Amino acid sequence: MSHTPAKTSVKMGIPISRAKLGMWLFLGTEIMFFTAFIGTYIVCFFGSPGWPTDTHQTHINIAAGGINTFVLILSSYFVVVAHEAMGLRNFARARQFLIYTMVLAFVFLGIKSYEYNGKFTHNILPGKIAENDFQAMNNTVKAMQSAVDGQLDLLVAGSEKPHEKLVVLNKELSDAKTGDSDSPRNRQLRAWLGWNEEFARLRTEVSANKLSLKQVQDRLEVDFPKTVVVDTKTSVLKAADGRDLTHITGTVDNLEAFKAKQAYKVKVPTGEEVSIAPDNVASATLLAGVIDLGHQIHHPFVMPYGNLFASCYFLMTGFHAIHVLVGMTLFAVLLMQGRGLNEKWADFMENAGLYWHFVDLVWIFLFPLLYILPGLMSAA
Amino acid sequence: MSTVNPAIGTDAGQGHAEEHGHGHGHEHHGSFISTYVFSTDHKMIGKQFLITTLLMLMVGGALALGVRWQLAFRWEAMPFFGMLFKAEGGQISPEFYTMLVTMHASVMIFLVIIPILAGAFGNFLIPLMIGADDMAFPILNMLSYWFMWPAIFCFGASFFCAGYGAAGGWTTYPLLSALYEAAPGSGAAQTFWLFGLTFVGFSSMMGSINYMTTIINMRAPGMTLFRMPLTIWAMFITAILQSFALPVLTAAGFMLVSDRMLGTTFFIPGGIVVNDNDPTVGGGQTLLWQHLFWFYSHPAVYIMLLPAMGMVSDMLACMSRKPIFGYKPMVYSMAAIAGLGFIVWGHHMFTSGMNPALGMTFMVSTVMIALPSAVKVFNWIGTMWGGRLQFNTVMLNCIAFVSMFIVGGLSGIFMAAVPVDIYIHDTYFIVAHFHYVLFGATLFGCFGGIQFWFPKMYGRMMNEKLGKLHFFLTFIGFNGTFFPMHLLGVAGMPRRYADPYLHPYLEHLLPMNQFMTICAILMGCAQFILLFNFFYSRKFGPTCGRNPWNANGLEWTAPSPPGHGNFESVPICFRGPYEYSDPNHTEDFWLQTDQPVKKAGDNPPPSAAH
C-alpha cells in the first residue's frame, strides 16, 4: 500500500537458517502432538475415581525412571558439548561426544525395555487388566480355557474340535493295557483330564456366580499349582513365574532333600505323587510336561482404570521411545560421516541437537507425571 | 536469472511440455520421472496436487450422487454406478449408504478441499507470489505430495474392503469406530480409513511447515509482511492452524488405532455390550475423541476456507480494478478467525452430552466468529463497490463465493446458538450449511482460482465460454441441490438415514428430494465441462503473455509458465499488491516490482546486490 520505496535489507525474514526455522516449527507441532497424549493422561487421571497409583500394583519403577531421566539429561549435555565442539571446528571431539550420546540413548532404551518387560510379566497391559471382580474371574476362566485347549492340542494332534479330541483321549486311556497305565504318556493324559475336570468345575461355578474373587484366587493357589520347573542346574523347584512353590510341592525338608540329591516327591493336579530323581533330567522334563499348564494363567487381580493407566503409560512412553529412535537415527547419520564430519554438518548437528533436547524435554515432563505425581496423590 | 536451467527452464522449454498425469509411460527427454513424477519443483508439485484433487473431486462427486440417488429413488437400482456394486443388485443398502456418506465426506475433505487449497494453490502460488525460487524444503514438498498416495490407497482399500467400507462418518466417533464388531464397516475398513487419515495428516504437516518457513524466510527483497498478497496471508495463517491443530488429531488417531489394534482403552468405556459380545473392558471416554477430533477439525474448517478467502480477495481486487477494501482489516480478520477458530470446537458437540457450562462458553465464542467474517464480507463488497467489474468467469466465481459464503455464514449463526442447534443438529439444515461454506464458498473460489492462475500454470488461457457455462450450470445445480436442504432440515429430516421416508412425517419431502437429486446430477455433469476445459485449454488454449489479467502480484512478472527458479532475476518489491487504478500511475495496474517514479531526494532503490 505504501508508495515509498522499500528501504530494506536484501534478506527478508528472520536471521536464522531455513532448516533451523523449520525445525523449530516442527518442534512446535511436536509440542502439540505430545500435548494430546499428556492432556489426555491428566484429564483421565482426574476423571477416573480410583486411578491406580500404588506403584506395587502398577509396577511403576521410580528408580528406573529416575535413572532414565539422568541418562537423558547427561546425553543432552553431551549433545550440547558436541555441538559446541562443532562450532569450534573440533570435529574429533564432537564425534566422541556423539558416541557417548548414542551409548546413553541405548542405555535409555535398555532401561525402558527392562521396565516394559516388568509390565509384560505382570500382565499390566492395556485391555488385559480386570477392572472388577467379575472381569478378573472371567479372565482366569478364559486363560484356563486356552491353556487347557492348548495342552490338549499338544497331546492329541489334529484340527478337530476340543470335544472330539476329548473322545479320542478317553478312548486311548481306556484302551491302554494295565501295564502301560503308568507310562509317561498315560500319566500325561490323566494329568490333563484332572486339569480339565478341575477347570470345568471352576468355570461352572464362576458362571453361576457362586465364587468370590478371593475364592478363585485361593483355588488357583491350592489346586492349580503353576508349572513346576525343575532347574536341574541349581536343583531348585519353583513355578515358571518364579514363585516359591514349597507350600505346594512339599515341605522345606523335602526341598532340602531334593537339594541333597535325594529322591523327591511332587504332588501333581491329578492328586498322585510323582517321584523324581534330581539328577534325572528325563523325569524332570516329565514333571514339567505333566503339569505344564498353569504358567499361562496369571494370578487374578483387580485394578480399576488399570487399562486406561496402561494405555496412557504405554502410548506416552512408546511414542517417546519412537522419538528417541528417530533422534538416534539423526546422530547415526552424523556418526556415519566418520572423519568426513565437517562444518557442512553444523546445521544438521544443531537441528539434530534441538530435536534431541526436545526429546529430553518431553521426558522431563513425563517423568514426574507418570512416576512421581500419582504416588504423591495417593499418599493422603 | 543466472541459475535458470536451459534444459528445462525458459518459456520455449516449457511451452510444449505437457504434463501427462501419472503413470503415463511417456519418456520425456529421459527425465520424465524426475520432471513429472518425483519432481521437487513447487510448480510441478502444485500441478500434481491440482490434477489429483480434480480427479478426486469427480470420485467424491460420484459418491455424493449415490447418496442423492438413494434419497430420491430409494431402493431402485442405480444407473451406471450400479455396476460397481453388483453384489447389491445395483441397489444401495443401508450399510452401503452410510459408507457412501462417510467416503464422500472423507474424500471431499481430505483428498479434495484441503489438498487443492494448501497443496495445489499453496504450492504453486506461495513461492511465485513472494518472489522465491522454490519452497524452503523442496524434497519435503515432494514427500508431502507423495504421502497423498498412501492416503488415497488406504481410503480406497477401505472402500473396497470385504464387507463394507468405513461407515462411521468422517468424524469416526467411537464406539462405532473403536470396536470391530460395532457395525459391518467397523472392521478392517475402519482401520484402513484411520491409516489414510494419518497419511493425509503427514502430508499436510510437511506442507504446512514448508509453507511457514518459506513465507517467513524466503520473501523477495521489499516484500514486507504487509505487502504480501492476501492469498499468502491466508496460506500462512492456514499453515499455522494446520501445524498447531493437526498434531492433536494425529495423536488422537494413533490413540484410536491403538484402541482398535493394541487393546488400549482411551475411547472405550467399560461394560459396553456390542453385538452380543462380552462387555468391553476399559475406562476410557468416548467424549474424549470428540473433543480431540474437533480440536483439529474445527480449525480444519478454516483450513478449508481461509486460502479460498485469500485467493478471492486477490481475484476480486484484480477483476474490480480497485485496491482491496481494507487490506489490514482483512489480514487481522483472518488472524482473528484463526485465533477464534481454536476455541469454538465445542459447537459441534452441543448435543453430545457435553458439560453444559462448556456449551455456553462455546456458544459465545462461536457467535464472535461472525464479527471477523462479517468484516471480510463487507470488505469484499466494498472492494467491488464502484469498481470497473469485469464479468468474466473468474469474477463470477468470486461473486458466487462471496454470496454463497454469506448464506452459509448466516445459517451458521443459527447453529451457533445452543437452543436452536438442539433442534436442527443432525438435520439437513446442517448439511446445507456446510455445503454452502465448503462447496459454495471454497470450491467456487477454487474454480475461480483455476481460471485465474491457469495462464500462469500452463501459459495458455482457459476457454471463457466453457468457463461461464460451467459456472452457471454449477451455480444453478448447487443452489437447486443445497438450498432446499435448509427447508428439509427445518422440517426435521435427519441426516444419514438411508430411508427417511420410513417416518410418515417425512414422506411429503420425497418430491423435493427428487428435485434436489436432479439438480445434483446436473451439477455433477457440469464438472466434466471443467475437466474438459482444463485439459483442452492446456493443449489448445490461446497462449498468453506474462500478465494476461493486468494484475499486480509478483507471480505475473514471471514468465508463463515460469521456468525452473521462477524469476529471471530476483524480483524487488516496491509496493503492496493491490495498487489498481492508481491516479499516480498511467496504467490501471501497478506491478509490485515496478520502480516508483523517481523524485528528487529519493534514495536509490535497493539492489539485490548480485
Next chain:
Amino acid sequence: MTHEAAPHDTHGHADHGAHPHVNYFGIFIALCICTGLSILFDLFDVKSGAMKTVVVALVLSVACAKAMFVLTYFMHLKFEGNWKFIILLPTTILAIGLMFALAPDIGLHYYEPDVPQVKQTLPAASIDNQDDHAHGH
C-alpha cells in the same frame, strides 16, 4: 536464485558459537539436582490434602525449571531473537488451554458416571461362600 540465496542463509547461521560461552556442565549439574529433588519429593509421606497440593506444585515447578534450563541454554533460546516467542507462546497457550478445555468434560463429571469401575467400589452382593470348593483329590 538458489545459489544467490545461499550466502544469506549461511550468513544467517554463521554465528555458531557466537553467543557467549555457557557453562553447560553447570547447567547439567543443576538439572541433576532438580531430578534428585523430584525423586526426593516422592519419598515424602504427605498426609494432609493441603500439603499434598504444595508438594505436587513443587514437583511440577521443578519440572518446569528443568524444562526452562534445557530450553534456555541447551536449546540456546536465550540467544535467539524474539521469534522464539512467536513460535512458542501460541503453542504453549494452546497446549495448556487444551487441558483446561478437556477438564470440564473428561476430568470432572457433572453427572454420576455409570461405569463398572465405580460400581466395583460398592460392596459385592450375593457372592458368599455357598460352595467352599469341597472337592478333594
